[in-house]
Amino acid sequence: xxxxxxxxxxxxxxxxxxxxxxxxxxxxxxxxxxxxxxxxxxxxxxxxxxxxxxxxxxxxxxxxxxxxxxxxxxxxxxxxxxxxxxxxxxxxxxxxxxxxxxxxxxxxxxxxxxxx
Amino acid sequence: xxxxxxxxxxxxxxxxxxxxxxxxxxxxxxxxxxxxxxxxxxxxxxxxxxxxxxxxxxxxxxxxxxxxxxxxxxxxxxxxxxxxxxxxxxxxxxxxxxxxxxxxxxxxxxx
Numbered sequence: 001x002x003x004x005x006x007x008x009x010x011x012x013x014x015x016x017x018x019x020x021x022x023x024x025x026x027x028x029x030x031x032x033x034x035x036x037x038x039x040x041x042x043x044x045x046x047x048x049x050x051x052x053x054x055x056x057x058x059x060x061x062x063x064x065x066x067x068x069x070x071x072x073x074x075x076x077x078x079x080x081x082x083x084x085x086x087x088x089x090x091x092x093x094x095x096x097x098x099x100x101x102x103x104x105x106x107x108x109x110x111x112x113x114x115x116x
Numbered sequence: 117x118x119x120x121x122x123x124x125x126x127x128x129x130x131x132x133x134x135x136x137x138x139x140x141x142x143x144x145x146x147x148x149x150x151x152x153x154x155x156x157x158x159x160x161x162x163x164x165x166x167x168x169x170x171x172x173x174x175x176x177x178x179x180x181x182x183x184x185x186x187x188x189x190x191x192x193x194x195x196x197x198x199x200x201x202x203x204x205x206x207x208x209x210x211x212x213x214x215x216x217x218x219x220x221x222x223x224x225x226x227x
Contacts, residue, residue, distance in 0.1 A: 004159070006159075031212060032212035034215075036217075043217045043220060044154075044160065044217040045217075046214055046215070046217075049214060091157070093160070095159070095160075095215075099212055102165060102209050103148070103150070103165075103207055103208065103209055103210060103213045103215070104150075104162050104165070105162070107160045107161065108159050109159050110157070110158065110159050112157075
């Protein structure tokens with residue numbers, strides 16, 4: 001149980017285009033979802049926290065108008081990278097929390113974004 | 117959240133126990149110690165967590181010192197598939213709390 005999926009797993013796009021990444025909790029309801037970014041040979045950096053039905057909370061230095069997060073249901077959150085540029089190329093990972101018990105987060109497999 | 121310090125890398129022979137240390141000297145009373153691992157190009161995986169008592173599950177054991185300033189994750193019989201980056205994270209127990217990932221320890225299990 002507690003499976004999180006991401007789609008797509010890999011995307012290549014041209015500079016200036018927008019890319020949407022989906023994060024789904026397959027067998028549980030996720031009251032909170034998190035979006036992380038990971039550059040090569042670096043650790044995960046939290047970008048934002050989103051609760052179902054409310055606006056996401058962005059970490060300092062993360063542009064909310066560039067990285068649009070929607071958490072419209074308890075099983076789906078989306079991250080849209082608007083007007084992507086090569087420096088946005090990264091590994092984007094989401095995680096989900098069940099909202100009960102201890103603070104275990106279930107992570108998706110990640111999405112590799114390459115902006116040409 | 118309290119900061120953690122881990123060795124950058126460790127090696128372990130296949131079949132032997134892997135002991136991964138973590139220092140968290142600024143941990144506060146309501147913070148737990150969590151361990152996650154990340155196999156290359158995958159999302160992190162939860163391993164175990166604890167407050168002050170030692171914990172064991174099917175994956176690993178967690179030993180927390182009495183003063184809670186450090187802990188050790190033990191993989192009792194490491195396999196090649198345990199090669200990964202291991203992250204020690206201190207966080208409040210409250211579900212939905214943020215996790216702050218440090219640099220972690222690259223564990224390489226050798227045949």
